[in-house]
Amino acid sequence: MSILGNILWFVFGGAISGLSWCLAGVLWCISIVGIPVGLQCFKIAGLTFFPFGKEVIYGGGAGSLLLNVFWIILSGLPLALEHLVFGAILCVTIVGIPFGLQQFKLAKLALMPFGAAVV
Numbered sequence: 001m002s003i004l005g006n007i008l009w010f011v012f013g014g015a016i017s018g019l020s021w022c023l024a025g026v027l028w029c030i031s032i033v034g035i036p037v038g039l040q041c042f043k044i045a046g047l048t049f050f051p052f053g054k055e056v057i058y059g060g061g062a063g064s065l066l067l068n069v070f071w072i073i074l075s076g077l078p079l080a081l082e083h084l085v086f087g088a089i090l091c092v093t094i095v096g097i098p099f100g101l102q103q104f105k106l107a108k109l110a111l112m113p114f115g116a117a118v119v
Contacts, residue, residue, distance in 0.1 A: 002053030009099060013086055014049055017106065020082060021045035024075050037071065040113055047109075047118050051102045056109050057117045064115030076111050083107035 006014075025041030028034035047054060068076075087103030090096035109116060 005052035005098065006050040009052060009102065010049060012099070013090070014051070017083065017086065018045045018049040020079060021048050024079060028075070037067070043118070044109060044113055048106055051106065055119050056105065057119060058112065059115040059117065061115055067114040068112045071113060072111055076113070079110040080107045083110055
């Protein structure tokens, strides 16, 4: 089921969300200081392209908290809003509810990507 869900997801909106994460990663990698953040964006882009069958586990720590606050200010809010809008649109129909829930999962990850692990 997750293979079919991932294929449908990619065709009907996952590619757009994943490309926005890739764009954020490229923009972060322009500076030397932003390369670790950009690499995290590319990892999340992989999850965004094919999210079904994967789970996000949130950890913590002082370093991840500091990076998450910095991230929300610069890149997290636009990406989270994109996922929230797409999720609300997808949840309008019964067929789109599983896809909308994936968008909401990604919206939470867009706000706090540091300290999170994908399994």
